[in-house]
Amino acid sequence: xxxxxxxWLLAPALLLLLVAxxxxxxxxxxxxxxxxxxxxxxxxxxxxxYYTKLLTDSYYLEIIGRTLALGFTVTLATLVIGYPVALFLxxxxxxxxxxxxxxxxxxxxxxxxxxxxGWIALLAQNGLVNQALRALGVVDAPVKLLFxxxxxxxxxxxxxxxxxxxxxxxxxxxxxxxxxxxARVLGASWAxxxxxxxxxxxxxGILSGSILVFVLTISALVTPRLLGGPTYQVMATLIYDxxxxxxxxxxxxxxxxxxxxxxxALVYLSGRLARRTGARA
Amino acid sequence: xxxxxxxxxxxxxxxxxxxxxxxxxxxxxxxxxEFLSLLGPSGCGKSTxxxxxxxxxxxxxxxxxxxxxxxxxVAVHRRNLGLVFQSYALFPHMTVLDNxxxxxxxxxxxxxxxxxxxxxxxxxxxxxxxxxxxxxxxSGGQQQRVALARAxxxxxxxLLLDEPLSNLDALLRDEMRVELKRxxxxxxxxxxxxxxxxxxxxxxxxxxxxxxxxxxxxxxxPEEVYRRPATPFVARFLGRANFLTGTVAGSExxxxxxxxxxxxxxxxxxxxxxxxxxxxxxxxIRQESIRLESPGDGAGPAGPNRFAATVxxxxxxxxxxxxxxxxxxxxxxxxxxPGAAAPLARGARTLAGWRPEDVTLxxxxxxxxxxxx
Amino acid sequence: MTAxxxxxxxxxxxxxxxxxxxxxxxxxxALASLSRTSYLTVPPRGLTLHWFTQVLGDAEYVQxxxxxxxxxxxxxxxxxxxxxxxxxxxxxxxxxxxxxVSALLNAPLVFPAVVVGVALLQFYAMVHLNGSFVGLAxxxxxxxxxxxxxxxxxxxxxxxxxxxxxARVLGASGPxxxxTVTLPLIRPGVAAGALFAFIVSFDNVPVSIFLxxxxxxTLPVKIFTAIEYGVDPSIAAIxxxxxxxxxxxxxxxxxxxxxxxxx
Numbered sequence: 001x002x003x004x005x006x007x008w009l010l011a012p013a014l015l016l017l018l019v020a021x022x023x024x025x026x027x028x029x030x031x032x033x034x035x036x037x038x039x040x041x042x043x044x045x046x047x048x049x050y051y052t053k054l055l056t057d058s059y060y061l062e063i064i065g066r067t068l069a070l071g072f073t074v075t076l077a078t079l080v081i082g083y084p085v086a087l088f089l090x091x092x093x094x095x096x097x098x099x100x101x102x103x104x105x106x107x108x109x110x111x112x113x114x115x116x117x118g119w120i121a122l123l124a125q126n127g128l129v130n131q132a133l134r135a136l137g138v139v140d141a142p143v144k145l146l147f148x149x150x151x152x153x154x155x156x157x158x159x160x161x162x163x164x165x166x167x168x169x170x171x172x173x174x175x176x177x178x179x180x181x182x183a184r185v186l187g188a189s190w191a192x193x194x195x196x197x198x199x200x201x202x203x204x205g206i207l208s209g210s211i212l213v214f215v216l217t218i219s220a221l222v223t224p225r226l227l228g229g230p231t232y233q234v235m236a237t238l239i240y241d242x243x244x245x246x247x248x249x250x251x252x253x254x255x256x257x258x259x260x261x262x263x264x265a266l267v268y269l270s271g272r273l274a275r276r277t278g279a280r281a
Numbered sequence: 282x283x284x285x286x287x288x289x290x291x292x293x294x295x296x297x298x299x300x301x302x303x304x305x306x307x308x309x310x311x312x313x314x315e316f317l318s319l320l321g322p323s324g325c326g327k328s329t330x331x332x333x334x335x336x337x338x339x340x341x342x343x344x345x346x347x348x349x350x351x352x353x354x355v356a357v358h359r360r361n362l363g364l365v366f367q368s369y370a371l372f373p374h375m376t377v378l379d380n381x382x383x384x385x386x387x388x389x390x391x392x393x394x395x396x397x398x399x400x401x402x403x404x405x406x407x408x409x410x411x412x413x414x415x416x417x418x419x420s421g422g423q424q425q426r427v428a429l430a431r432a433x434x435x436x437x438x439x440l441l442l443d444e445p446l447s448n449l450d451a452l453l454r455d456e457m458r459v460e461l462k463r464x465x466x467x468x469x470x471x472x473x474x475x476x477x478x479x480x481x482x483x484x485x486x487x488x489x490x491x492x493x494x495x496x497x498x499x500x501x502x503p504e505e506v507y508r509r510p511a512t513p514f515v516a517r518f519l520g521r522a523n524f525l526t527g528t529v530a531g532s533e534x535x536x537x538x539x540x541x542x543x544x545x546x547x548x549x550x551x552x553x554x555x556x557x558x559x560x561x562x563x564x565x566i567r568q569e570s571i572r573l574e575s576p577g578d579g580a581g582p583a584g585p586n587r588f589a590a591t592v593x594x595x596x597x598x599x600x601x602x603x604x605x606x607x608x609x610x611x612x613x614x615x616x617x618x619p620g621a622a623a624p625l626a627r628g629a630r631t632l633a634g635w636r637p638e639d640v641t642l643x644x645x646x647x648x649x650x651x652x653x654x
Numbered sequence: 655m656t657a658x659x660x661x662x663x664x665x666x667x668x669x670x671x672x673x674x675x676x677x678x679x680x681x682x683x684a685l686a687s688l689s690r691t692s693y694l695t696v697p698p699r700g701l702t703l704h705w706f707t708q709v710l711g712d713a714e715y716v717q718x719x720x721x722x723x724x725x726x727x728x729x730x731x732x733x734x735x736x737x738x739x740x741x742x743x744x745x746x747x748x749x750x751x752x753x754x755v756s757a758l759l760n761a762p763l764v765f766p767a768v769v770v771g772v773a774l775l776q777f778y779a780m781v782h783l784n785g786s787f788v789g790l791a792x793x794x795x796x797x798x799x800x801x802x803x804x805x806x807x808x809x810x811x812x813x814x815x816x817x818x819x820x821a822r823v824l825g826a827s828g829p830x831x832x833x834t835v836t837l838p839l840i841r842p843g844v845a846a847g848a849l850f851a852f853i854v855s856f857d858n859v860p861v862s863i864f865l866x867x868x869x870x871x872t873l874p875v876k877i878f879t880a881i882e883y884g885v886d887p888s889i890a891a892i893x894x895x896x897x898x899x900x901x902x903x904x905x906x907x908x909x910x911x912x913x914x915x916x917x
Contacts, residue, residue, distance in 0.1 A: 006747025013740035020792040024777035088669045101914040110900045111857045113877045114893040118679025219766030221860040236768045256769045357822040370820035374838045387825035
């Protein structure tokens, strides 16, 4: 009888991952410790200066802080906007449900550059948002919405909202309706049922949706680059400039590894947390 | 079972999943044309045994011999066996015709012959006009028949059936039992039938293999395993029985006397050579073997195995009355009386009696799988 | 029940606003592409299809579209091949360290794409794959394969393994059982995974932008650099074409395989 081990079936995928993912990312570790000398290039030797600079220099600390702040606010905004949408889509008996879900998927599938471009048109000095604000008499002069935190927050909330909604739909659909009905029969109000039953039971979805949005936000390159320009930097655009403008690969590698470390730590911690809450539930 | 070479032999077959021994050195033979049931509770290893015969599970040791040929190392698809799955496993993306034709096409049979043989097989299982349907458009019973047709059309040397009737409702199950038995008599195919339903095994089988914890407890004709269970497990698993523990008080040529634990009562069983006085035994008495008589009928508690009793529970179940009666020493016996008989009320005084030959004596110790046979 | 009805309407209003927020940039781009003005403006002043003909007449855009399609097709083929085999192994076979393998296969989903991009930029420079189509295609396979694995895994989990066993007992070898029984049954999952892979590859900027060699240009990187130079309605026109194509593709995929089940 044939062996039931799946080794050779996994070989192509694992080989691909090894060659084009694991080894290249691993090679960044030694690179991040090599000294870069302007006009000479990457030299032999060993230095930790790129790490110390990242963690002490106020320029880098501000960028790291800004990246994390964006991560938190975008995650919170997508959660607040997205939860009711997910609740509706998960529970509506409408025969349009699958098409409404596809409408959430649509922006996700649409080219990211195109979506970001839409926000440029909306948030520019003479863009639609400023036109509307002035027409409504809210402001007199145009509000600056590009190349700052507000613009990035709005656009990235839009871009990552579908991820949050889709994860939450899955989590809410997994809650048995009987449990909510039981709470109602036992005398809980709608709000009580929601706060004590629905919300806690969708906590795993809230956690994984939040981690996903946070990780994607702090890793994002295209939207911060196009809406923040070369001056309003986040970690991803910093790495981009280090590699393509300044050609300082060791510094870029150190920055890329720090970003990777932050992402992996978050994913790992959320996994631990999910297992603990899962075990308790 | 004498003379002819077995259609299928299993020799010292063994399989462990991790630390659990699923099948522990099982050996058995199926004669050509025999209907053999593997009966046991879920997890007893009967399905694993069947899957090792089919080649879907690789044994850790032992042999599977098909008509004299060792097929232990032969690939699944070269064994030419039929297997009917509990879930039927009909291919949902194929019509009934394509499902049944699947095995023939894999064997390179020409399309003209495929058509003819599939048509004949569908007639045989009374599905003639439904060939163009998809499995989801069929009832449970019809799906079951497609699964049978698909397994039989390649004329397998042995047909294996893995709890094929357990997904049907009770009425349909009775119908399909009859149909399966007829099909087997007509085609003469050797069938190995896995079930946890003792009634099904008794009705269908030429012989029953009772399994527990990966081992064979008893192999025998249905009356054999039912009337003369070899182990306490078999006695408990087949039918409803009362277990009384005691010690052998006397073993004679025509009878064996057992003093029940507690000392007050003793019962009489048929002759059981090999048992010696003082040996601990279990006395097994089936519920339907016990008769209840009103005390006025006879001359009081005379003769062997007649005890005064009080009815403490009664329930009517259609074909039977279920009673629990209490004997003089306080022990309780479960009794099944024919449903047509007049019921006894709770509290009624009665006589409980049974024939010595209805008592099965099993050597003592704790009733369980470790009991010697 | 009035309180419940008010809640219902409030929820609907919120959902409607959220959908409006989701669709707003899309609508704005489509409108801007129709403006007669040479600068970007919404609502459009005058109506014209001039920007569409200009983009389609621009050799750089046409070549970028062709290159992106080719790259996405190659990446999808590779990702589907490796992904379907890996999914089958993970679901149907015993794989030592299966959880770890599965985590590794899915890692590119949450791994910062920009890091993958710069890591490959360095690595390809060392092994002299820089600027090569092979290197670019391998990179795209790595970032698209997880989508295939996810969709196909979900599909396989819904298929009774007994169907393969049945095919085997009926005389089909392992590969024959896979191609006659399993593959036809997981076709929706494979199709959804392939569609995902194609779109993810076709849209990618943060990996491609580091790996494109001289004379190579993908459509999204082309639009990205065009925006950095300055926005005009021709960018809106090419964007609108992508909006229409994506929308139509999704609608077809939903009708055909119920695409939303795989997201």
